[in-house]
Amino acid sequence: MPEDAALKDGxxxxxxxxxxxxxxxxxxVDGVAVRFRTKKKDVTALREVSxxxxxxxxxxxxxxxxxxxxxxLKLVAGLLAPSSGDVLLGGERVRGPRRDIxxxxxxxxxxxxxxxxxxxxxxxxxxxxxxxxxxxxxxELIRMTGLDGFEDAYPHELSGGMQQRVxxxxxLLHEPPVLLMDEPFGALDALTREQMNVELNRIWxxxxxxxxxxxxxxxEAAYLADRxxxxxxxxxxxTEIVDVGLPAERAYAATLASPEFRAATGRIRExxxxxxxxx
Amino acid sequence: MKSALSTPTPxxxxxxxxxxxxxxxxxxxxLAEKSWRPLALLLVCFGAWWLIAATETVESYLVPxxxxxxxVILDKPGYLWQHSWVTTYETLIGFVLAVAVGIVSAVLxxxxxxxxxxxxxxxxxxxxxxxIAIAPLFVVWLGFGVTPKILxxxxxxxxxxxxSMVTGLKAVDPEMLQLSATMGARPWQTFLKIRFPASLxxxxxxxxxxxxxxxxxxxxxEFVGADEGLGYVIxxxxxxxxxxxxFAGLLVMSLIGVVLFVLVEIAEKLLLPWHAGRRDPAATx
Numbered sequence: 001m002p003e004d005a006a007l008k009d010g011x012x013x014x015x016x017x018x019x020x021x022x023x024x025x026x027x028x029v030d031g032v033a034v035r036f037r038t039k040k041k042d043v044t045a046l047r048e049v050s051x052x053x054x055x056x057x058x059x060x061x062x063x064x065x066x067x068x069x070x071x072x073l074k075l076v077a078g079l080l081a082p083s084s085g086d087v088l089l090g091g092e093r094v095r096g097p098r099r100d101i102x103x104x105x106x107x108x109x110x111x112x113x114x115x116x117x118x119x120x121x122x123x124x125x126x127x128x129x130x131x132x133x134x135x136x137x138x139x140e141l142i143r144m145t146g147l148d149g150f151e152d153a154y155p156h157e158l159s160g161g162m163q164q165r166v167x168x169x170x171x172l173l174h175e176p177p178v179l180l181m182d183e184p185f186g187a188l189d190a191l192t193r194e195q196m197n198v199e200l201n202r203i204w205x206x207x208x209x210x211x212x213x214x215x216x217x218x219x220e221a222a223y224l225a226d227r228x229x230x231x232x233x234x235x236x237x238x239t240e241i242v243d244v245g246l247p248a249e250r251a252y253a254a255t256l257a258s259p260e261f262r263a264a265t266g267r268i269r270e271x272x273x274x275x276x277x278x279x
Numbered sequence: 280m281k282s283a284l285s286t287p288t289p290x291x292x293x294x295x296x297x298x299x300x301x302x303x304x305x306x307x308x309x310l311a312e313k314s315w316r317p318l319a320l321l322l323v324c325f326g327a328w329w330l331i332a333a334t335e336t337v338e339s340y341l342v343p344x345x346x347x348x349x350x351v352i353l354d355k356p357g358y359l360w361q362h363s364w365v366t367t368y369e370t371l372i373g374f375v376l377a378v379a380v381g382i383v384s385a386v387l388x389x390x391x392x393x394x395x396x397x398x399x400x401x402x403x404x405x406x407x408x409x410x411i412a413i414a415p416l417f418v419v420w421l422g423f424g425v426t427p428k429i430l431x432x433x434x435x436x437x438x439x440x441x442x443s444m445v446t447g448l449k450a451v452d453p454e455m456l457q458l459s460a461t462m463g464a465r466p467w468q469t470f471l472k473i474r475f476p477a478s479l480x481x482x483x484x485x486x487x488x489x490x491x492x493x494x495x496x497x498x499x500x501e502f503v504g505a506d507e508g509l510g511y512v513i514x515x516x517x518x519x520x521x522x523x524x525x526f527a528g529l530l531v532m533s534l535i536g537v538v539l540f541v542l543v544e545i546a547e548k549l550l551l552p553w554h555a556g557r558r559d560p561a562a563t564x
Contacts, residue, residue, distance in 0.1 A: 079457050097460035109454045113476050113553040122472065126462035154553055 024091035026055040026178055026210040027076055032085035034071055044235035045071045048085075051229060051238065055177065058204055058211045060221035061229045062268060068236030069214040073180045076212065077101050090177060099127070102171030102209075106183040108163035110155040116166045117142070117151040123173040134173065141169040144203060161192040168200075172207060181213045185220065197223055198252050205248055218272070222264040223255055230271040242267050343523040351527040358512075363531050365508040369425050369497035370539065373432025374490050380433065381440025381489075382482070388441075389448040389474075406438045411499055418504040428500030428508065435496035436489040443485025447478025480554045483547040490543050494536045509535075 034046040046068040053059050061069045074080040075087050078098040087094040089101070110119045117138060124134030142151055145165040155163055164184055171179060185193045197220055204211055204224075215221050221228045228242045244264045246255060255261050325345060331337055332344030339347075352359060384402070388395040410431055417427035451474050459469045501510025509532045516524035547554070 074457075077457075077461055079460060097457075097463070099461065099463040101461055103458055103461050105454045105458070107452075107454065109452055109458055111455070111473065111476070113551070123462055125472065126459065126464040126468055156553070 023055070024088075025052040026057070026090060027051070027053040027212065028086075028088040028091075029072070029075070030086045030088065032072075032075060032082040032087060034068065034075070034080065035083045046075075046082075047235040047237050049236065049238055050085075051241075053210060053212065055210055056208050057227070058213070058225045059227050059229060060213045060215055060225035061231060062215060062218060062221050062272065063231030063236065063239075064233045064272070065216075066234050067231045068234065069231060070182050071236070073103075073182050073212060073214055076178070077103055077180055099174075100176055100178065102174070102176040102179045104164070104167050104171045104179070104181045104184045106186045108155070108160075108167040110163055110166055112155055115152045115154055116147060116158065116162075119155070119166050120169045120173055123170050127174055129174065137173055137175075138169065141172055144206065145169055145199065159192075160188050161196060164188065164196065165199075168203070172203075172209070175207070176209065178210045178212070181211065183214055183216060186216060193217075193220070194252065200224060201248075201250055218265050218268050219256070222261055222268065223250060223252070228264065228268055230268055239271050240267075242271070340520060340522060343526055347523040348526040348530065351523040352530070359527060359531055362507055362509050362512045362528075363535065365425070366494070366497050366501065366510070366532070367535055369428040369500065369508065370432055370490075370493045370535065372425075373429045373496055374436055374493040374539075376429070377433045377436035377489055377493065378440055378486065381437050381485075382444055385441050385444030385448060386470075388445055402438065402441060405434065410435050410496065411503075414499055414503040417500070423504050423506060427503075428497045428505065431500040432493040432496030435499075436493040439485040439488040439492065440482070441485075443481045443483075443488075444478060447481025448474055450481060451477045479551055483543070483551065486543050486547075487540055490539045491536050494532065494539065498532060 029049055029051040032046060032049045033044065036043045036045060049068075049072065051059075061072060063069050071080060075082055076089065076094065076098075078087075078089075078094040078096050089098055110116075111122065114122065120138045120141065121134055123129075124131070124138070129137075142148055145168055147162065147165050147169065150158060150162060153162075155166070158166065168184070171181075185196050188196060200211075201224055211224075213221070213224060222242075222244055225244055226248075228244060230239045230242060231237065232239045242264055245260045246258065328342075329345050332339060332342055332347075384398060388398055413434075414427070414431055417430055421427040421430065455473055455477075456469065459473055464472075497508070498510040498513075501508035502514060505511045509528050513525055513528040513532075516522070516528060
């Protein structure tokens, strides 16, 4: 994979934690199926999904609504148990809610009564991370996400983009090896969304975290990810995994104009179109 | 906030502007703007009352004039004050007990479905039984002192507290709870840091109902059997066909209810400034 070489060239400190290429994948989804039993009928949300994600890799998941993208993220976080198959995080089987992840939802899900900084520090309080270290880390993240000057603002005083930055800081406070993002920018306006994409790309490079991003935007997926997983409608399954083939560092305009980007988005669109034609 | 001022992008300045508290003059103007309509309506009511009394449309022993009512209040301030204090005391103790018992029951009911299934029907039953009908029983059991009045106030004020608190505890954003799970939070941590504070706005709307009901409870208790309190004053006045005193008692009683209600509102604003801020229309642009 060409992007692997690009990843290792990265000088960010986080990159050091990336194990040798042959090591266990950061996330392994192995033949997972999810079936819900409702009063009237059984619903299959996911059928037979298998996926390996390397440490430090950025993987985006796209697919039509209701294809089980969010379900997949919840499985990795251990918030949901698969009906069959296994999910492994860092080589370890996921049995319940996992603490070694960061989670960002579409809605920022901030506590109204806490300032931005104290919302970020909630993560530390729950995990009992020593105050001094937590505050230093929070300050670092606040700077990294451009929240300086807003530390003491309350959620209702922040714009949607700012709120989502706070949620991102909170998810990164404990330096999780894996960051799970469920349409984090879906509620933002187009301009803010582009800006957040550029910043997420930089933050990913700086932290070296493995990222799984669920999104509806093909452009967002192709701009940010090393690989894009395209899923079919319910019951969800992996249709194809598209290699974007761009270096980790991506200037926005140049990337969008690059042939690799256009090839990737073209292929994803084609796959999604083919998939929805079955409906 | 200083660094935010140096980078005046629209979002940033908006964020800062909203942090500033309005000045005293502005707040007084706001208060005047908000309160002149109800005050005007109140004045109109008083005017109508005065007109009815002045033209003797209704006999003065049935509806005393506002002047006569005020005279009674000013004439016997000690008498009314003493009995008002008894009613206020019963109301407050009843309210505080109702809040304490209500919150604890709500927490237990949300924590365990077994408790909820056991307690909820009983609560509902206790709410459905007319309190006025049990009041004589309490007097028989507990005598003529303040205890039965407090008990009735508790019984009547308790229900809105439980219902609002249960609603609040259950209305927590499910994503927030999932997030809490990924933080490895223990149930009591989730309760203290997320569920409980999130339920407070709901609780306060219940408290506002409860505090006014507590006044009713205390007075109902006094009606049934008492030798002090505003309920007693009204019964006495009624027996003597002393309508000015009856009206004065009613007036003072309403005043106690309004003052207590406003006190709960002030407590809400002080304790939950983030909630008041969220309702501020300026914040929802």
